[in-house]
Amino acid sequence: MARTAGSDGGKTQAAIRDAAISLIARFGYEAVSMRQLAAEVGVQAAALYRYFPTKEDLLYDLMTAHMQALLASWQEARPSTAEPAPRLAAFVRNHIRFHVERRHSTHVNNMELRSLSRDRLTAILRLRASYEKELRQILRDGAEQGAFTVEDVTLTAMAIIQMVTGVIVWFRPDERLSVAEVTDTYHKMTMRLVGAREN
Amino acid sequence: MARTAGSDGGKTQAAIRDAAISLIARFGYEAVSMRQLAAEVGVQAAALYRYFPTKEDLLYDLMTAHMQALLASWQEARPSTAEPAPRLAAFVRNHIRFHVERRHSTHVNNMELRSLSRDRLTAILRLRASYEKELRQILRDGAEQGAFTVEDVTLTAMAIIQMVTGVIVWFRPDERLSVAEVTDTYHKMTMRLVGAREN
Incomplete structure (x- = not known):
């Protein structure tokens, strides 16, 4: 259920948090990559790093x-x-x-x-x-x-x-x-x- | 504390188990590689795969x-x-x-x-x-x-x-x-x- 980020940064940030919690709970922190997380949220990895360096x-x-x-x-x-x-x-x-x-x-x-x-x-x-x-x-x-x-x-x-x-x-x-x-x-x-x- | 495997397969297997438990507990299963584990035990990766395919x-x-x-x-x-x-x-x-x-x-x-x-x-x-x-x-x-x-x-x-x-x-x-x-x-x-x- 990838979501596309709108212009609303708060929404994107919330979507990142939700996806991160669910991926980390499932695979473990070490196994989840920022790239995988970005794909799940439907944003570029660069956008992810803007919110979380x-x-x-x-x-x-x-x-x-x-x-x-x-x-x-x-x-x-x-x-x-x-x-x-x-x-x-x-x-x-x-x-x-x-x-x-x-x-x-x-x-x-x-x-x-x-x-x-x-x-x-x-x-x-x-x-x-x-x-x-x-x-x-x-x-x-x-x-x-x-x-x-x-x-x-x-x-x-x-x-x-x-x-x-x-x-x-x-x-x-x-x-x-x-x-x-x-x-x-x-x-x-x-x-x-x-x-x-x-x- | 890398150990060198002797001729005793049982000892090697026990050393693999001990090292695996400690590495997985520390980094998580997904993050630990067989290569890393072999290095920790002091055996070739091939030896590891003999015991655990x-x-x-x-x-x-x-x-x-x-x-x-x-x-x-x-x-x-x-x-x-x-x-x-x-x-x-x-x-x-x-x-x-x-x-x-x-x-x-x-x-x-x-x-x-x-x-x-x-x-x-x-x-x-x-x-x-x-x-x-x-x-x-x-x-x-x-x-x-x-x-x-x-x-x-x-x-x-x-x-x-x-x-x-x-x-x-x-x-x-x-x-x-x-x-x-x-x-x-x-x-x-x-x-x-x-x-x-x-x-």
Whole structure:
């Protein structure tokens, strides 16, 4: 489904990003060439380099956009309450919803960190850390208020993030379960995992 | 650390496998060439093709060996009791131990499925399914005997496997925590996740 670039640079850039995410998710960053990407988008390779001078610039752009969108989605979804349980519930729901809608982008973000230069890797890991910090704060508050049982805040945060991100590995909506049913079950499992008092 | 192949074909084959796992984990399957691999092992490319006629033969060999070793490790680790809780504990412990010791091989197995031909993909997924079936049986027994709270056996099995496999993404022994401490915390979280009666 090659698209022809119009005069609108924003549209072209969006088309490049979409095609890049889908090609990289399928073949891996190292295996995808700028030439192949240009053909997929329906532009000359020169046009591609105008927006993204190097392939790594493109990868970094994709990863940054993904992490910024994730942080923004949580800023919007986070409840105003100080209660740990509804905050954790909101975090799990938002995390699953966000990632199920961005399966390919999530794969790229999880698998291609090795292809970033050191400075850019640091920048992406910093965005990740600031997202994970939100979850750690919820877990810490829950443990301090006696609402949760948490042996180790960092380790529990990683366990929950791995568990819920894993949904996209195997889950396809419209099969046996809907996104809502899956989210509901993950919510219950998470609440038990942290020993939430009100289950 | 290039090695020179001796007269022992088994040793050469093992050296090829080790080098392949480490190169593929680092650069991705598509980006690694047989020529590069031969240079790393210190053999002629022709020698490589004698053992593995195609690059995909090599990838399939690596993935099959990984899954067979995982199944064998569980056959050895599985307790003889019919009690669900100690069986689940043994499953989690063995799973973490196995994967922490095979970090690169696990990455290759999780990330390069897309590079297998359809028949071989099916074969690997069948090995995975037979491993996951073991966990599902434990969860089903636990739910039926009233020892566990499980909303959905398949979904809970995936959640546990994603959660415990995720340990290798971030965990490096000898930092803040030992493998034993991490395993112990994951055991506790898993038991709560399934609402195990005796916690």
